Amino acid sequence: MQTIAADKSDDCTIDLEKNRDNFSTLQNENKVNMKIIFALTLVHFTGDFYSSFSSPLMPVFVNKLSLSLAQVGFITGLVRILSFVIQPCVGYLADRYQTRAFIFCGLLFTIVFIPLSGIANNYYVLMLVMAIGSVGSSMFHPSVTGMVPLYSGSKKGFALSIFNTGGTFAFGVGPIFISWYVASFGLENMPFTMAIGFVFFLICVAYIPMPVSEGFKNTGFIGSLKESIGDVWKPIALIWMVMVLRSVVAQSYMTFMPVYLSKRGHDLVSVGTIVAIFIIAGTISGLISGYLSDKIGYKKIFAVSNIIMIPATLIYLYVPGNWVYLGAFISGFFVFASLPLAVAMAQTLAPKGRSMVSSLMMGLAYGLGGVASPIVGKLADVYSIESVLFYIAFLPLVSIVLIAKFPDVRPEE
Numbered sequence: 001m002q003t004i005a006a007d008k009s010d011d012c013t014i015d016l017e018k019n020r021d022n023f024s025t026l027q028n029e030n031k032v033n034m035k036i037i038f039a040l041t042l043v044h045f046t047g048d049f050y051s052s053f054s055s056p057l058m059p060v061f062v063n064k065l066s067l068s069l070a071q072v073g074f075i076t077g078l079v080r081i082l083s084f085v086i087q088p089c090v091g092y093l094a095d096r097y098q099t100r101a102f103i104f105c106g107l108l109f110t111i112v113f114i115p116l117s118g119i120a121n122n123y124y125v126l127m128l129v130m131a132i133g134s135v136g137s138s139m140f141h142p143s144v145t146g147m148v149p150l151y152s153g154s155k156k157g158f159a160l161s162i163f164n165t166g167g168t169f170a171f172g173v174g175p176i177f178i179s180w181y182v183a184s185f186g187l188e189n190m191p192f193t194m195a196i197g198f199v200f201f202l203i204c205v206a207y208i209p210m211p212v213s214e215g216f217k218n219t220g221f222i223g224s225l226k227e228s229i230g231d232v233w234k235p236i237a238l239i240w241m242v243m244v245l246r247s248v249v250a251q252s253y254m255t256f257m258p259v260y261l262s263k264r265g266h267d268l269v270s271v272g273t274i275v276a277i278f279i280i281a282g283t284i285s286g287l288i289s290g291y292l293s294d295k296i297g298y299k300k301i302f303a304v305s306n307i308i309m310i311p312a313t314l315i316y317l318y319v320p321g322n323w324v325y326l327g328a329f330i331s332g333f334f335v336f337a338s339l340p341l342a343v344a345m346a347q348t349l350a351p352k353g354r355s356m357v358s359s360l361m362m363g364l365a366y367g368l369g370g371v372a373s374p375i376v377g378k379l380a381d382v383y384s385i386e387s388v389l390f391y392i393a394f395l396p397l398v399s400i401v402l403i404a405k406f407p408d409v410r411p412e413e
Contacts, residue, residue: 033151037159039207040144040151043107045166046200050110050193051137052174054079054117054130056272060187065123075127080371082134090142098211102143107204109136111197118182118190147211149347154294157344161290164340165283172279176272232349235407242302242399243342243361246309247369250335252376252392253313254278260317260385261324278316278328282336289337290344298345299406305337306396306403313393317386348409 058072090102114133120126145163152159181193257278258271266274289301309331316324316331342361380388 032153032155032159035207036151036209037148037162039204040148041163041166042200043103043140043144043166043204043208044163045170046197046204047107047110047137047140048167048170049174049177050114050133050197052171053114053178053190056175056179057117057182057187060182061117061120061126064187065120065126067123071123075130078127079130079134082131082138086135087138087142090138100143100208100210103140103208103211104201104205106136106139106141106143107197107201109133109139111194111201115190115193118187143211144208145343146347147208149344156348157290157293157298157341158287159290160344160347161286161288161293161340164286164290164343168279168283168286168336168339172276172283176276179272235349235405236346238402238405239342239346240361240365242306242338242402243365244368245395245399246306246335246338247366248372248376249309249313249392249395251366251369251373252389253316253331253335255373256376256380256385256389257316260389263385266324274324274328277325278332279336281329281332282339285333285337286340290340293341293344297408298341298348299403299408301341302338302403302406303400305334306399309334309396310393314390317389317393345406345409349407 055076058076061067062072093102110133112133113129113136116129117126117133120129145160148160148163149156178190178193182190185192254275258275261271261274285305289305293301312331312334316327319327342365346361376388376392
């Protein structure tokens with residue numbers, strides 16, 4: 001019995017060493033595996049495409065199911081919490097177990113359950129399908145983000161910016177698509193949109209390999225944290241705080257600028273276009289910042305983007321007439337520029353906890369920024385939307401102080 005146990009222990013040790021050898025080999029390759037990067041980006045795009053359906057359809061659900069504003073607020077809060085805040089838990093599991101289940105089960109949940117919201121016949125069914133779809137979003141994000149650096153060679157920043165562009169672009173085009181679809185074919189035909197997701201799903205299954213586990217099965221949650229980010233927790237915490245502040249700015253402007261623009265006389269189509277421009281500008285800046293980070297490092301781009309974010313958001317808030325379209329582009333460009341850099345820098349500092357730190361930067365930070373929305377809304381009720389958004393525009397001043405304490409690391413390090 002002792003011999004058998006020893007053999008099993010040796011096998012586990014060999015498997016762990018093999019995983020880490022594979023990880024090192026993949027990281028040291030200079031060539032980017034674009035086929036796998038594309039597949040991972042397609043997962044990100046597909047999941048976020050369906051996740052973006054809920055916000056623009058809320059007025060339709062209100063009319064169909066006679067929802068109160070309290071019920072709308074509860075569903076919105078539930079979606080944000082389940083989509084983002086629980087990601088670190090999934091990231092912890094993804095670093096422990098070598099499986100594609102988190103990716104493909106999560107993707108299926110979003111593809112199937114969110115379109116089913118179109119045929120929900122009461123508030124509780126709507127809440128259930130939205131909740132399951134949001135859990136699916138939490139499941140695939142940490143795993144696929146953690147895999148990107150393994151196949152990005154010496155272009156980690158650029159590869160992560162491509163990956164991030166998939167999600168940002170999805171949140172830009174998803175609301176436009178589903179608004180057109182429901183207006184053209186009706187809410188009850190929403191389940192037919194699953195067909196698009198199933199095609200993308202089959203492509204992803206064909207090209208995404210098995211994730212490389214870090215072998216933390218026996219360390220526990222605290223042990224995994226110590227093993228993955230214990231030595232670099234201070235810079236990881238600094239990056240995370242900067243991303244929370246960035247998220248508060250981004251989500252405040254995404255949530256309340258449409259209301260503000262409507263009061264200024266813009267119609268629904270105009271407001272939707274302006275919001276789409278704001279988000280899509282972030283896909284462009286993400287690619288540019290990712291490319292530049294591979295050449296000059298992360299810290300300088302963090303600093304520049306946060307400094308310019310202040311006047312950029314103020315331009316968006318106060319620019320008159322049709323100049324608001326340009327203002328939305330400039331603001332979105334700098335608000336979203338640092339999003340892929342946070343993940344890339346955190347993974348560079350903590351390569352053993354790729355999924356965990358990815359979930360902290362993309363999930364928990366973004367989720368907490370969204371949780372602040374009710375507070376921002378309450379302040380806007382008291383002091384006006386314009387006043388609150390004006391002061392929120394200056395939050396990057398705090399970020400600049402934190403960024404000054406960042407270590408000056410580059411992707412190859």
